[in-house]
Amino acid sequence: MTSNSLSREALQAIALEALTQVAPDLAEETIPPDADLREAYDLDSMDLLNWINALHKRLGVDIPEQDYPRLASLGAAADYLHRATRAG
Amino acid sequence: MTQVFRMPSLGADMEAGTLIEWTRQPGERLARGDTIAVIETQKGAIEVEVFQDAVMGRPLIGIGDKVPVGAPMAELEPAGPTVQASGTTAAPPSERQGPSGPAAGDKLKDHPAQSGSQPEPPAKSPPPPDATPAATHQRASPAARRLAAQQGIDLATLIGSGPGGAVILADIQAASPQPETAPAPARQPTHARPDLAAMREAIAAAMSRAKREIPHYYLAHDLDLSDAVHWLRRRNAARPPGQRLLMGVLFIKAVALALHDFRELNGFDRDGRFEPAAGIHVGTAIAIRGGGLVAPAIHDADQLDLDALMTRLRDLVARVRSGGLRAAELSDPTVTVSSLGERGVDRLYGVIYPPQVAIVGFGTPRPRAWVVEQSVQARTVVTATLAADHRHSDGHRGALFLARVAAHLQEPQAL
Amino acid sequence: MSGEAIQTTYREAVRAAIREALDRDERVFLMGEDVGRYGGCYAVTKGLYDDYGPERIRDTPLSECGFTGAGIGAAVGGMRPIVEIMTVNFSLLALDQILNNAATLRHMSGGQLKVPVVIRMATGAGKQLAAQHSHSLEAWYAHVPGLKVAAPATLEDARGMLWTALEDPDPVILFEHVMLYNRTGELAADADAVPLTGAAVRRDGTDVSLITYGGCLFKTLEAAEQLAADDIAAEVIDLRSLRPLDDATIMASVAKTHRAVIIDEGWRSGSLAAEVSARIMEQAFWELDAPVGRVCSAEVPIPYPRHLEHAALPQVPAIVAAAKATLGR
Numbered sequence: 011m012t013s014n015s016l017s018r019e020a021l022q023a024i025a026l027e028a029l030t031q032v033a034p035d036l037a038e039e040t041i042p043p044d045a046d047l048r049e050a051y052d053l054d055s056m057d058l059l060n061w062i063n064a065l066h067k068r069l070g071v072d073i074p075e076q077d078y079p080r081l082a083s084l085g086a087a088a089d090y091l092h093r094a095t096r097a098g
Numbered sequence: 099m100t101q102v103f104r105m106p107s108l109g110a111d112m113e114a115g116t117l118i119e120w121t122r123q124p125g126e127r128l129a130r131g132d133t134i135a136v137i138e139t140q141k142g143a144i145e146v147e148v149f150q151d152a153v154m155g156r157p158l159i160g161i162g163d164k165v166p167v168g169a170p171m172a173e174l175e176p177a178g179p180t181v182q183a184s185g186t187t188a189a190p191p192s193e194r195q196g197p198s199g200p201a202a203g204d205k206l207k208d209h210p211a212q213s214g215s216q217p218e219p220p221a222k223s224p225p226p227p228d229a230t231p232a233a234t235h236q237r238a239s240p241a242a243r244r245l246a247a248q249q250g251i252d253l254a255t256l257i258g259s260g261p262g263g264a265v266i267l268a269d270i271q272a273a274s275p276q277p278e279t280a281p282a283p284a285r286q287p288t289h290a291r292p293d294l295a296a297m298r299e300a301i302a303a304a305m306s307r308a309k310r311e312i313p314h315y316y317l318a319h320d321l322d323l324s325d326a327v328h329w330l331r332r333r334n335a336a337r338p339p340g341q342r343l344l345m346g347v348l349f350i351k352a353v354a355l356a357l358h359d360f361r362e363l364n365g366f367d368r369d370g371r372f373e374p375a376a377g378i379h380v381g382t383a384i385a386i387r388g389g390g391l392v393a394p395a396i397h398d399a400d401q402l403d404l405d406a407l408m409t410r411l412r413d414l415v416a417r418v419r420s421g422g423l424r425a426a427e428l429s430d431p432t433v434t435v436s437s438l439g440e441r442g443v444d445r446l447y448g449v450i451y452p453p454q455v456a457i458v459g460f461g462t463p464r465p466r467a468w469v470v471e472q473s474v475q476a477r478t479v480v481t482a483t484l485a486a487d488h489r490h491s492d493g494h495r496g497a498l499f500l501a502r503v504a505a506h507l508q509e510p511q512a513l
Numbered sequence: 514m515s516g517e518a519i520q521t522t523y524r525e526a527v528r529a530a531i532r533e534a535l536d537r538d539e540r541v542f543l544m545g546e547d548v549g550r551y552g553g554c555y556a557v558t559k560g561l562y563d564d565y566g567p568e569r570i571r572d573t574p575l576s577e578c579g580f581t582g583a584g585i586g587a588a589v590g591g592m593r594p595i596v597e598i599m600t601v602n603f604s605l606l607a608l609d610q611i612l613n614n615a616a617t618l619r620h621m622s623g624g625q626l627k628v629p630v631v632i633r634m635a636t637g638a639g640k641q642l643a644a645q646h647s648h649s650l651e652a653w654y655a656h657v658p659g660l661k662v663a664a665p666a667t668l669e670d671a672r673g674m675l676w677t678a679l680e681d682p683d684p685v686i687l688f689e690h691v692m693l694y695n696r697t698g699e700l701a702a703d704a705d706a707v708p709l710t711g712a713a714v715r716r717d718g719t720d721v722s723l724i725t726y727g728g729c730l731f732k733t734l735e736a737a738e739q740l741a742a743d744d745i746a747a748e749v750i751d752l753r754s755l756r757p758l759d760d761a762t763i764m765a766s767v768a769k770t771h772r773a774v775i776i777d778e779g780w781r782s783g784s785l786a787a788e789v790s791a792r793i794m795e796q797a798f799w800e801l802d803a804p805v806g807r808v809c810s811a812e813v814p815i816p817y818p819r820h821l822e823h824a825a826l827p828q829v830p831a832i833v834a835a836a837k838a839t840l841g842r
Contacts, residue, residue, distance in 0.1 A: 034420050035387055048441060052387045055344050055439045056415045063339035075334050075342070241771045241802040260803070260841050267771055267802040 016095060021069075022088035028064035029084070033057050043085035071095060100155060101263070102170040106146055106255040108139055108428045111303045115139050116164040117171065122154045127177065130272040133424075135171065140300035141392055141428055143421035149273045150259050151177035168254050237264035245270045248376055250366060250429055250453070274426070297390040308450050312367070313488040316447050317496050321504035322470075323463050324477045329510040346382075346437045347407045349460050351513045352506035353435050354378045354400035360499040362491045363456040363484075364432045372455065372490040381431025381451065382411060384418045392418055393434050393451060394427035404513055438462050445481040455487035458503070518699040526668045526700060527557050527633075527689065530675035531595065535565055538593055541679060544571040544580055545597030554599050555635055555694050581607035581632065585615045585684070588630035593679050598634040600642075601650045601688070615684040616659030627682040631675065636664075637690040637728045637778055638826055644814035647822070649778040651688050651727070652785040655756040662756040663709050664688040664727035668700040670753060673707030681709065688755075690728030690778075712759035714766065718748035721836045722766040724789055725776035726752035729827055733776050736832035747836055755785060763789065764797045771802035772839035776827050781809035803839040808832050 016024075022043060029047070030037040036051060047053045053061070062073050062081065071094045073081070081087040105115050115137035122134050133145040134154065155173030159165055236253045238246070242265045246253050251273050258265035308314075326348055334342040357364045357378050365374040378400045381393035396402070396410045417423050434451050437460040444464070448457035461481040468477035482503055484496050506513060521529075534541045543558065549572040552559030562570045573580035577598055584596035598604045604611070611632065618626045638647035655662045661683055665671045671689070678685035715730065716737050725733045730751050737747040748766050752758065767773050773793055777786035786807045793805055811825040 032416075032419075033387075052385075054385065054415075054441075055346070056412065057419075059339060059342060059344060060412065060416070063342075066339045073339060075331060239771075239802040240799045244799045266841070 016069075016092075018088050018092045021091040021095070022084055024068060025061075025065065025084050025087045025091065028068060029061050032060035032064055041084060043088070044083050046082050047084070048082065065091065069095060100176075101152070101174045101257045102158070103134065103148065103172045103174050103257065104255060105137070105165050105167050105169045105171055106425055107167045107252040108141065108144055108146075108425050109300075111300050111307075112139055112141075112167060114164050114166045115144075117159055117161055118143055119161065120157060120172075121145070124154050124156060126154045128152045128154055128174070136422075140296040142297070142418075142423060144423050144425055144428065146425050147273075148174065149256055149269055150174075153177055167252075174257065237262060239264060239266050241267045242270050245274070247368070248373065249274050294386070294388060294390050297386075297392075301390065304451055305449050308452050312450050312452065312455075314450060314485045315488045315493050315496065316483065316485050317493060317500055318445055318447075318481055318483045319497075319500040319504060320466075320479050320481050321507060322468060322477050323480045323507060326507050326510040327463065327478045341405070343404055343408050344411070345463065346439065346460075347404055347411060348507060348510055348513055349437050349458075350380050350382060350396065350399055350411070350435050351402075351404060351407055352503045353433070353458050354380055355506050355513070356499055356502040357433060358400065359502065360491075360495060362495065363486055363499060365455060365490075366432070366453040367455055367487060367490065368453065370489065375432035377432065379430045379432045381434040381454070382414060383434060383436035384415055386418065392423065392428070393431060393436075394418070394423050395430040395432075397426075397430065433458070436460070445483050447483055448485040450485055450487060455490050457485050459483040459485070517702040519702050520697065521668060521700050522694065522698075523668055523671050523689075523696045524555065524557055524694040526671040526704075527675070527694075528559070528561070530672050531558065531561065532564075534593075534595065534676055534679055535561075535569060537676070538679070540591065540593040541595065542569040542571060542587075542592065543595045543597065544573050544584060546573055546575055546580075546599055548572060548597050553597065555689075555691065557689075557694070558597070577603050577606035578610055582610040582614065584630050584632070585610055585618075585628060588615075588628050588684070589618065589626050594630050595675070595679070596630060596632045598632060600646050600691075601634050601636040602645050602648055604632075604634050604650075611654075611660070611684070611686075612657055616657050619683065620659060628684045629679065629682050630684050631678045631687060632684065633675075633687045633689060635691050636688045637692060638810075638815040638822055639692040639728070641817060641819055641822060642691075643817040647815035649728075649780075649810065651755050652777075652779050652783065652788070654686050655758075655785055655788070657756075659683065660756060661685045661709060661754070662688070663754050664690070664752070666690070666693065666727050666730040666751055666753070668696070668698050669704055670707055672700060672704045674709055676706040677709045680706075685709065688727060692728050696731070710754040710757060710759065712753055712762040713751045714748060714762065715751045716747065716749040718746035718770065720746045720770055721772040721774060721839050722748045722750060722763070722770045723774050723776060723832065723836060724750045724752065724763060724766075726755060726785075727778070729776045729778055732827060732829050733832055736829045736836065739829065739833050740836055743837075743842075745836065745840060745842075752785075752789075758789065758792065760792055760796060763793065764800075767793055767797045768800045771800055772836075773801075774806035774808060774832070774835045774839060776808045776832055778810050778827060780812050781807060782812060784809055803841070806835040806839055808835050 066073055069091060071091055080090050117135060118138050119136040121136060122128060128134060128148045130150045131147050134148050135146050136143050137146055152174035155175045157172045158170045237258060238253050245267060251270060253265055256265050256269050256273055259269055260266035330343060330345060361374045364378055365372060377398050379395040379397045380399040381395050383391055383393045385391045394414050399407060433454055434457040436446060436448055436457060438446055440462060442462040445461040446459040448459045450457050463478050463480040465476045466479040467474050468479055482500050484500050486496050531543060547554055548558045549562040549570045581596055584594040587594045615628050615630060618628050636651060637649050651664060654660055661681060663674055665674045674687060678687060716734060723733045723737060733749050737749050740747045748770055750762060750766055775786040775789050777784050779785055786809055790805045808827045808831050813825055816822050816825055
């Protein structure tokens with residue numbers, strides 16, 4: 011995987027792009043990096059799963075179910091993916 | 099013979115639809131079930147299908163036109179190889195329209211059907227079975243009428259392929275949900291977002307009718323979901339995200355299986371008489387961000403394994419988000435399941451979506467103190483509820499039904 | 514069934530049935546015009562006079578009313594008579610005996626009298642015998658409570674219905690279509706009695722039910738064969754019993770195919786086809802996907818000239834066309 015080289019900022023951009031793919035109705039929103047996606051943007055469990063699936067496919071990162079809470083916001087997701095891609 | 103494609107009814111509460119897009123152009127061949135147009139309704143953008151093999155003919159309304167249910171939308175030419183008239187008898191398709199046809203550019207704003215228009219004596223090759231103008235009464239065979247009633251299909255939305263334009267059994271079967279429907283071609287999110295205000299009106303009308311006409315009774319049952327949670331966790335841990343299941347899928351399957359023995363909860367109220375449905379098509383409530391919801395059908399949910407159900411649910415949610423629900427999915431549910439997911443409240447008391455007769459609700463599963471074999475343990479518990487139409491079932495049967503749902507959820511591996 | 518089959522004709526099968534009845538039950542005797550020395554005008558009873566003698570194979574005067582009445586009286590008196598009437602046209606002379614006596618005596622005697630008579634008669638057209646010898650009046654008899662009416666069309670039924678009819682305590686009328694007598698085929702050597710009631714599905718199909726009986730059965734089967742070439746799977750039902758009608762078999766077939774055509778050599782107006790059609794409306798209306806079709810004889814006295822006789826009767830192309838019409842083809 012070449013994703014080792016991706017910066018945290020790039021990962022956050024990827025997370026946002028993936029999110030607007032699975033939830034196109036959020037495309038016009040400005041989502042602050044620290045906003046809780048489920049609380050503030052009403053992401054349901056299917057949206058969340060689709061988003062995580064998109065990230066998994068894009069980055070090859072394994073995201074087990076028990077880690078879902080660690081991807082509560084775009085910023086948290088970027089942190090998580092940054093750690094995971096460096097470790098991988 | 100040129101036939102007319104009319105604005106379909108996608109539910110008892112639909113009065114009109116707005117044409118957003120023709121997905122086929124004049125001259126293109128249509129197989130039955132093909133999407134012909136996208137229309138905007140109170141429930142969002144819906145793809146509508148043709149019910150017969152045909153060739154797309156002249157459009158009779160334009161993009162943006164809003165016409166009532168039953169109004170002509172386009173001409174359809176016969177699908178046979180004889181489309182191209184070979185000799186001197188047939189006029190080119192575009193000139194076949196009798197005097198009842200609108201002049202080019204005319205808009206059929208407020209004319210539900212062009213019945214009573216001028217007598218139309220174009221030269222038809224076979225003599226019509228009788229001389230009465232095909233006016234108000236939709237001709238349909240008895241077998242077609244019965245199946246249409248069972249499936250909740252409005253005959254007025256169909257174009258018959260039988261003698262004299264009569265609707266026959268094959269027309270209804272073509273309009274019926276296909277259990278093995280292929281997943282929709284992944285549409286890019288080009289459709290308009292649902293008109294939330296209009297959707298609010300539609301929900302208001304349906305729910306007012308439900309509360310006005312349906313004598314609901316309500317039951318609630320707490321059930322231990324721990325085994326199902328553990329089973330799901332183990333199963334998902336071994337799979338990539340794309341193959342993981344959601345608990346909601348287990349709920350849908352458990353309800354569908356339980357309905358096998360409780361047919362009085364699966365069907366429709368028709369003027370106070372219960373009409374059982376042949377298949378179990380679970381309407382799955384999907385909330386729309388910003389308000390509103392739709393409950394499109396997962397057809398024959400009892401027949402699908404969990405992976406297939408998950409695929410269908412994922413597809414439905416995607417199309418609710420992006421537009422592109424199909425007509426049959428909105429008109430077909432025989433029962434509704436509403437599950438609040440992980441961020442809801444403990445229990446929900448549903449309002450039945452007419453003409454259905456039952457809605458099953460699942461609150462948010464939570465750890466609770468639960469007595470297991472004389473000791474108190476922390477277990478994951480969910481409250482299942484049933485709101486059902488007391489005209490057609492009673493609390494005793496409803497209670498047995500919820501107990502059956504609970505029993506199915508104790509054996510998730512068998513779902 | 515032993516599996517052993519013999520080559521035979523419909524005529525021989527009827528004769529074998531009569532022989533069996535004469536052998537099995539000494540109360541059985543046969544009477545009718547020219548059934549003895551002459552051997553029957555359709556040669557069904559040829560040879561029986563020599564084997565069974567004038568007591569049991571009785572030639573009668575040309576008086577249908579007289580000998581049919583005598584047969585009915587013998588049945589009431591404990592015998593098991595087989596009365597042969599040359600054609601259904603002539604049976605009208607015996608109608609008074611059949612309707613006013615045979616059909617009513619059990620009812621009017623409060624069950625004290627039985628009338629176990631069997632009346633065999635030829636029916637139908639196709640032999641250029643003109644309008645006084647060619648009609649199909651089965652429906653008139655099927656109209657009458659107190660009678661059982663059957664129409665054997667196959668070798669098995671020709672061979673097997675007579676004994677069952679003789680066992681029946683009520684009068685039974687057996688209609689033998691004149692065009693069937695020469696039909697040849699294989700019949701099990703040990704062919705035995707068959708039930709008198711109940712229709713038979715002679716060919717399975719899913720697209721349209723062709724309902725017929727008697728002389729039209731084989732035309733209908735041929736039509737079904739032609740329809741199959743056009744990918745239309747026709748189911749062929751042989752009514753066998755015209756009274757009582759086997760509603761269950763008819764409705765089950767219509768429930769499967771959703772379309773029905775009735776083929777009946779009787780005239781359309783007031784025909785058996787009309788009765789079957791009405792019952793389908795009553796009992797299977799919601800199964801129908803097309804109007805019930807009928808193929809019947811033209812409403813004329815059956816003509817003498819071959820081409821006109823042919824044109825007046827139900828024929829294969831008309832059956833095919835009617836079946837296709839129910840499919841919109």
